[in-house]
Amino acid sequence: MRLTLAYQPPYDWNAMLGFLAARAVVGMETVVDGVYSRSIGLPGVQGTVSVWAGVGDALEVELDCPDPAVVPEIIQRLRRMFDLDTDLALMHRHLANDPLLAPLIAERPGLRVPGAWDGLELAFRAVLGQQITVVAAIRLAGKLLAQYGAPLRSRVPGLTHVFPEAGVLATADLAALGMPKSRGRTLSGLAQALLDDPLLFEPGRAGGVARLLALHGIGEWTAQYIALRQLRDMDGFPHGDVGLLRSLEVLEGVRPAARELADRAEAWRPFRGYAAQVLWTSLSRAD
Structure with missing residues (x-):
């Protein structure tokens, strides 16, 4: 099934694709020739x-799904994941008042905040990424997928599994994948929390x-x-993030304390999350 998802321009597809490519989990996601593909589970x-x-102001989607009844849910998730409904002009007007952000926004006016296909998957990615590199976290996610994910018969090369369901992960010994036992307990607890509260x-x-919290x-x-990235709170702002602190150091020559960054970001409300994405992206270009 072919779908077309329209958006209000501008849209920086290359930035979105680069973000997804850097975090693609083997067996669940691929990025090939400008096309992002992934397995999905409902x-x-x-x-x-x-x-x-x-062509024009839209993303094209090729969907392989046996149940047409879930297509509206899939479209909704994709629109959130690719941040298609954000009012960029509103955020630009507000954030460009900061002389640090104004030139970064002008350089990448179509920058969006990548979302997630699934909340539990995103939460697992976040926990797996605590205190390790993105590459190491993606490797762990691949091991988790291969061990506990549901096998998938797919016509898209490289897509072999669907992310595990909460019921499977809540009882799994995730520390056996090669992480601290405390982190394994956190992950299992996240899965159980979702079972207890589906929303x-x-x-x-x-x-x-x-x-x-x-x-x-x-x-x-x-x-x-x-x-x-999941709740789609554009004011979400991890002020202690090493990348954000590093971006300020690169841009202004002085690395702020986390508390100083939090205080400065008060002026960016209610769009601190978009400011964070702008700063993260500036750092990747500087590196």
């Missing part, structure tokens, strides 16, 4: 989606960060990161 349904830049990762639900092993950075 209750009782498995499939794949492939997304690429279309735990629901975008737009009030009090999302507080619910996440109440969970074992979930600190401020992880909660804010999940809020930004």
